[in-house]
Amino acid sequence: MKTYRYFLAGLGNIGRSFLEIVSARERILAERYDLALKCVGVSDSSGSLTSPEGVDIPSVIRAKKARLSLASIRGTHVGADLASVYQDLGESVDMLLDATPVNLEGGDPGYTLTKLALSRGFPVVTANKGPLALHFNELASLSDWTDKRKPMLRFSATVGGAMPTINVGVYDMPCAHIMRVEAVLNATTQIILEMMAGGQTYETAVQEAQRLGIAETDPKLDVEGWDAACKLVIITNTVLRQPCSLADVSIAGIDGNTANEARAARVVGERMSLLATAEWDGSRYRLGVAPTPLSISHSFGQLTGAEMGVQYESDLYERITLIARETGPGGSSAAMLRDVINISVGH
């Protein structure tokens, strides 16, 4: 049996859900994939808890469910520098899982942690799109994305959670020339746009989404289009093989004006969505994110707030569309487990 001893950075909804999923599936992991996963360290913004013998997962889950920080658990290194704690684990860790929050100003803490893990030679599974959107070239140069002998870097949770956006693009469409990608990748704006189409103002729709726990206290990342743009940058660097960064994406978010457009779209049977597109212009892909009215016959014209979609049009595989419905953080944490298992079989 292969054993991975992992350090999980980030204990928000995705990180906690990952611990729950793995705990409940020890047997199937062993039977089906000949795999044991052992958590030797966790961290949140308050500090970190490490144990080469295995962290007591139930107590961590209990604390986080009670909305307590890791610092409330005895033995936690309060406020410790993550990178050094990670280094302390020395030979007793062999995989990093990053579920830290997105930070588009530099990408930390995920960026530094990921770089350190890859440099030390062990694989990384991340659900954090920030480091990839900001530093794709550098992280690729440290990983199997540039050299198969380097440690594996997997991030299928970053582009649509459970939706296998990256895997289908990279593994299921080899040799293809992709002419066009269209994608609805941000659930928060889908829900806000749906409320606005129903007559709410931008302000009340955002407040309602915040009340439901869908929009962040600072909704900027979602409504201004940054989240969708990050995902498009990751698709473009990997599936489309065109090096790019956020600066290459023409971004328009949603705001008060979009409310009128969303209502007008509904009147004519269309649905306004924040659509991310990559279009081949003969020499390169042009990248954009913008609110776009979609007709009911469009593949994404009927998506609900809980659904995301991506569509690849290519010369070899014609048109392949993926749609995923996801109602919580489970899909993203399951995508992290998918990556861990694929790494274990060298894929």
Add this chain to the structure above:
Amino acid sequence: MKTYRYFLAGLGNIGRSFLEIVSARERILAERYDLALKCVGVSDSSGSLTSPEGVDIPSVIRAKKARLSLASIRGTHVGADLASVYQDLGESVDMLLDATPVNLEGGDPGYTLTKLALSRGFPVVTANKGPLALHFNELASLSDWTDKRKPMLRFSATVGGAMPTINVGVYDMPCAHIMRVEAVLNATTQIILEMMAGGQTYETAVQEAQRLGIAETDPKLDVEGWDAACKLVIITNTVLRQPCSLADVSIAGIDGNTANEARAARVVGERMSLLATAEWDGSRYRLGVAPTPLSISHSFGQLTGAEMGVQYESDLYERITLIARETGPGGSSAAMLRDVINISVGH
């Protein structure tokens, strides 16, 4: 550079299209995948042509495009026993590609060819669902589906052409318990049902589909539901990990009575489709194929005749839907190329 010397059995639309695709992509195969594909033999129902130095592909394509059999090319072993010709190639072949026609009475010639290749220790890529639907257990026992050290057997072209039905189910949803699969996998019945919804009788719709080259001279395989059932059997054996054969599928095809149902469905805004389903009943999957009215809000309620779809509902990944549009044999031959490339990277 890795070189695969392949024998391609079957030169119908899919086989010929595969040769064309590969010829046009020699450079991208070398640059991107460090891979060279060399055709050392081809066969059709008239005989086979082998050459350890490489078959002259342009002359084969020319002959087949002119609707001539392989027997018209000098050097062809006319009417030779395929298995023995194949054996003659000895050490100069290392992969079998099977694009022979589906035969549900025994599965040959694909069944014998596939068994022989696997037994001799080299990988097989097949677009022929017959051998898999009839003999899955046996072929699995000879391949990496039961033992990773055995030769790889890949067949992504058999379940929806370019649509990565099997890959998404097997690689992108690990550890999941799938509760329900719904799939529209037969394009011919989609087109016939669409014509009948528009007012045509069953007989004229079938004749029209035959005239367009969509339905076979003997349309039985499609209209009686066998084609869809074969695909469901392959999904069930691989993605759902439940051993099964065609006898385990409750099959209802389309006929004259379905014409009335298709028209009635359209009147209430629904669309009749030949739906394949697998449903977990608490202890096993129940398998069925039947004409089913789908509402416009169903993921497959708006599929056109050129589209197929598959939807997986699971505990971990919630609902993942795949839709593929395909207007010719290109998608299936591209799926064969996908399999060849994935085999080359050990996936």
